[in-house]
Amino acid sequence: MKIQLALDRFTIQEAIEIAAKAEKAIEWIEVGTSLIKEFGVKSIYDIKNRFPDKTVVADIKTFDNAKYEFELCFRAGADIATVMGAAPPVTLRTCMDTAGQFGRQVMVDLLNTQAHQQAEIARLENIIVCQHISKDQQEEGGGGTWGRRAASRSQQLAVAGGISLENLAAVRALQPDVLIVGSAISKASDPLLAARKIKETWEALK
Amino acid sequence: MKIQLALDRFTIQEAIEIAAKAEKAIEWIEVGTSLIKEFGVKSIYDIKNRFPDKTVVADIKTFDNAKYEFELCFRAGADIATVMGAAPPVTLRTCMDTAGQFGRQVMVDLLNTQAHQQAEIARLENIIVCQHISKDQQEEGGGGTWGRRAASRSQQLAVAGGISLENLAAVRALQPDVLIVGSAISKASDPLLAARKIKETWEALK
Known part of the structure; x- marks a missing residue:
């Protein structure tokens, strides 16, 4: 299991400082949608530049203009x-094509997808699918639930949405490859300790 | 009928120069999603600052984190x-609440919405709905078609997606309040003339 540290609602500098604290206990760093929309692709550039050995996920949430947006992220x-x-399906295909050209990967966010869309996405090869309870759904107090494991064996599963020590057991049942964790690490007084505790608790749940 | 000039895949400076050329024949200026994602909210700030008397539309395409993103745009x-x-419905509601607090407006983009989502959106009051054939759908050569007029009388209708002199008659049949035009104006050798021709042709179609 890998931890993807999601960095949202911070300045780029704050995000870098938090990631640096947690660095030793996380594998992936997510440049949150709010950082990209607030500060532009500079947020991706600065974070990858500071953490060249980490896998950096640009949570750009593309819905159109796929080639242009994905090229921005990869460049x-x-x-x-x-x-x-x-x-639209053409947008997903274009994202996959563009990622293929760069030798990079696509994460498909399942937030508020319909059953027929999930069935189509389950057939895609070599992607990461993200089961996602959104911030707005969390703040509403419920609304979303994580779903079942992805269908294709070539897919990795990421799970996101208010993940903390309290709900690790429920998340564990989904057998995710990637745990996307935000405030449980980023808002902790000791982000490194918080990330380590999540890993220890995860292992103990085996 | 108002023209919303959509500015995408430009630098902020290029976008400002194009808008300045077309200024006298357009009513609304759209800061395109690509400008926001590439350069951040500075793109919105700079364009509103240069055109304080125009209605500025931030095409931020919010899908989550509604309060934060809408506050970024309005500020x-x-x-x-x-x-x-x-x-998710909670995200739409939060956008409307946030817009209400700022005395601003929400445009709901219908791109790839399902019938049950369209039915819910048709009941919302005082919004602008956008019938949208996406860039990726256009480049695929079809895929999307504009739908019917919005249901609620308090809703304004905007139409977007490769609008040019060639398809004005089809668009006219939808009786939109707002015509979202991108490259037919922004890529024209004379953006002002291009916008004026669209208006003249529109009037002649009455």
Whole structure:
């Protein structure tokens, strides 16, 4: 299991400082949608530049203009970029083509996808799918639930949405490859310790 | 009928220069998604600052984190911000609440929405709905078609997607309040003339 540290609602400098603290206990670093929309692709560039050995995920949430947006992410140094599963099929295909050209990867965010869209996405090869309870759904107090494991064996599963020590057991049942964790690490007084505790608890749940 | 000039795949400076050329024949200026994702909210700020008397639409395509993203747009000077109709209902509600607090407006982008989502959106009051054939769908050569007029009388209708002199008659049949035009104006050798021709042709179609 890998931890993807999601960095949202920070300045680029704050995000870098938090990632540096947690660095030894996380594998992937996510440049959150809010960083990209607030500061542009500079946020991706600066974070990859500071952490060249980490896998950097650009959570750009593409819904159109796929080639242009994915090229922006990959040129800025992202290893993985995200597309919404609710987007038109041509947009998902273009994201996969563009990632293939750069030798990078696509994460498909299943947030609010319909059953027929999930069935199509389950057939795609070599992607990461993200089961996602959104920030707005969390703040509403419920609304979303994580779903089942992805269908294709070549797919990796990431799980996101308010993950903390309290709900690790429920998340564990989904057998994810990637645990996307935000505030449980980024808002902790000791981000490194918080990330290590998540890993220890995860192992103990085996 | 108002023209919303959509500015995408430009630098902020290029976008400002194009808008300045077309200024006298357009009503609304759209800061395109690609400008926001490439350069951040500075793109919104700079364009509103240069055109304080124009209605500025921030095409931020919110799918989550609605309050944060809409506040970013409105604080940067946007008069209208966009949310995807395919997003969870709580996200749409939060966008409307945030816009209400700022005395600004929400444009709901219907791109790839399902019938049940369109039915819910049709009940919302005082929004602008955007019938949208996406860039990726256009480049695929078809895929999308504009739909019917919005249901609620308090809704304004905007139409987007490769609009040019060639398809004005088809667009006219939808009776839109706002015509979102990109490259037919922005890539024209004379953007002002191009915008004026669209208006003249539109009037002649009455």
